[in-house]
Amino acid sequence: MIGSQNRDQLEFFLCGTLRDLIPDDHILARVDRVLDLGWLNADVADLYAPGLGRPGVAPEAAVRLMLAGFLLGIVHDRRLMREAQVNLAIRWFAGYGLHERLPDHSSLTRIRQRWGVARFRRIFERTVQACVAAGIAKGEVVHVDASLIRADVAWESLAVRHVDAVTHANGDGADGDRIAEQEGLRKSKKTGKFKKVCLTDPDATMATSGRNRRLEPSYKQHGAVDDACGVILDVEVTTGEINEGQAILDRLDAVAALTGASIGTVTADAGYAYAKVFAGLEARTITGVIPTKAEPIRSKVPLRRFRYDAQHDLVKCPRGKILRPNKARIDHGRFFASKARDCRGCDLAALCLSPSRATKSLVIVHDYPALLRARRRRERWSEEDNRLYRRHRWRSEGFHGEAKTWHGLARAVRRGLDNMRVQSFLTAAAINLKRLAAAFLAIICDLIVRQRSWSQPIHT
Numbered sequence: 001m002i003g004s005q006n007r008d009q010l011e012f013f014l015c016g017t018l019r020d021l022i023p024d025d026h027i028l029a030r031v032d033r034v035l036d037l038g039w040l041n042a043d044v045a046d047l048y049a050p051g052l053g054r055p056g057v058a059p060e061a062a063v064r065l066m067l068a069g070f071l072l073g074i075v076h077d078r079r080l081m082r083e084a085q086v087n088l089a090i091r092w093f094a095g096y097g098l099h100e101r102l103p104d105h106s107s108l109t110r111i112r113q114r115w116g117v118a119r120f121r122r123i124f125e126r127t128v129q130a131c132v133a134a135g136i137a138k139g140e141v142v143h144v145d146a147s148l149i150r151a152d153v154a155w156e157s158l159a160v161r162h163v164d165a166v167t168h169a170n171g172d173g174a175d176g177d178r179i180a181e182q183e184g185l186r187k188s189k190k191t192g193k194f195k196k197v198c199l200t201d202p203d204a205t206m207a208t209s210g211r212n213r214r215l216e217p218s219y220k221q222h223g224a225v226d227d228a229c230g231v232i233l234d235v236e237v238t239t240g241e242i243n244e245g246q247a248i249l250d251r252l253d254a255v256a257a258l259t260g261a262s263i264g265t266v267t268a269d270a271g272y273a274y275a276k277v278f279a280g281l282e283a284r285t286i287t288g289v290i291p292t293k294a295e296p297i298r299s300k301v302p303l304r305r306f307r308y309d310a311q312h313d314l315v316k317c318p319r320g321k322i323l324r325p326n327k328a329r330i331d332h333g334r335f336f337a338s339k340a341r342d343c344r345g346c347d348l349a350a351l352c353l354s355p356s357r358a359t360k361s362l363v364i365v366h367d368y369p370a371l372l373r374a375r376r377r378r379e380r381w382s383e384e385d386n387r388l389y390r391r392h393r394w395r396s397e398g399f400h401g402e403a404k405t406w407h408g409l410a411r412a413v414r415r416g417l418d419n420m421r422v423q424s425f426l427t428a429a430a431i432n433l434k435r436l437a438a439a440f441l442a443i444i445c446d447l448i449v450r451q452r453s454w455s456q457p458i459h460t
């Protein structure tokens with residue numbers, strides 16, 4: 001017989017709790033078992049005046065609503081609150097009964113503004129500490145990577161930099177360029193133009209993740225992932241144009257301080273292969289599994305044929321002549337130059353010297369010996385190093401993919417660096433809670449299996 005359903009249910013009687021209606025394997029039910037926000041009220045108490053004004057949204061309920069949104073991939077407040085109206089699981093997770101009025105979506109915005117970035121970082125850090133306490137994160141082998149996040153701005157909001165416009169308007173290019181350099185602005189090597197700026201979100205900067213891709217207004221998320229179970233140990237967001245190598249050492253220090261463990265090995269891709277990074281890892285006695293970049297070939301006599309002697313701070317050329325440091329300084333290194341009389345009559349001069357130069361001049365970057373050691377080490381990578389680097393691919397790149405595909409991190413939800421950081425912390429907290437819930441489930445299953453095996457008669 002064909003079944004029928006009465007759709008005129010005027011009343012809804014509930015016998016039991018909302019929890020009874022939610023499947024045990026629902027993501028919010030699983031996360032609820034491991035989520036502890038009992039510390040939160042004390043942490044934000046200084047932001048609320050006791051006994052004054054109307055009672056605000058309970059801090060734990062607000063965080064639970066936000067986390068539910070990130071866990072379910074509903075990252076916009078309006079959409080989240082519309083969904084929460086009809087979604088039993090979100091209501092139960094946040095602690096709202098069926099007939100209770102949910103907070104307005106703007107309350108979540110005001111809470112984010114009032115609490116600030118530091119408190120959301122603490123929520124994320126608590127999830128890391130919970131993972132460490134549960135034994136699913138050790139902080140000894142760490143995979144580091146960065147990923148661009150598209151800013152929430154329209155293409156129409158992009159404009160050329162003001163200084164560029166003024167320069168062209170005045171027709172005084174040299175002066176304009178000097179002012180731009182003083183302001184730390186750089187022209188694109190390809191087009192010779194200054195990069196555009198976002199008028200609606202000035203914190204986002206133009207960046208690209210590949211040479212064949214166009215520049216987009218972006219933020220950059222720097223993430224550190226634990227090797228054991230993929231727990232996210234640290235996230236930080238900068239503007240898109242910040243280089244990976246600038247952030248890694250500070251982030252590793254933050255990871256070590258948070259987990260309380262000393263990091264033994266770090267893996268990263270070639271985007272981190274800078275002398276400064278290798279030297280920083282050596283100073284912290286961390287083994288870096290980072291593929292070094294091929295040396296750029298700018299001369300027919302490559303740089304590797306010039307031997308740097310760190311003890312005497314000089315460079316020996318292929319013909320045994322000495323290049324000494326001169327006074328010219330650049331940010332990332334020093335110039336070393338040969339003497340004209342040494343190069344005069346040298347059989348390699350035609351290949352080694354620029355056509356208009358009588359001496360050889362080259363740049364030795366700061367911490368160059370560390371880079372050389374890393375290059376030598378790369379040639380002798382062990383099987384374990386190769387295995388770790390393969391894990392780097394799916395651990396750290398997998399984290400960014402998961403965050404973007406399932407938790408709405410492909411695009412910024414709100415504008416401004418602080419808002420982007422809050423989004424990043426809550427996304428990472430949601431992913432860590434998923435890992436923790438999975439580990440908890442595995443422990444329970446293990447206990448059940450053991451209990452069953454104990455209750456079985458032992459056959460001898």
Ligand code: SF4
Pocket residue numbers: 317318319320321338342343344346347348349352353360
């Ligand atoms: S040209 Fe000068 S720097 Fe180059 S190999 Fe000859 S002597 Fe050395």
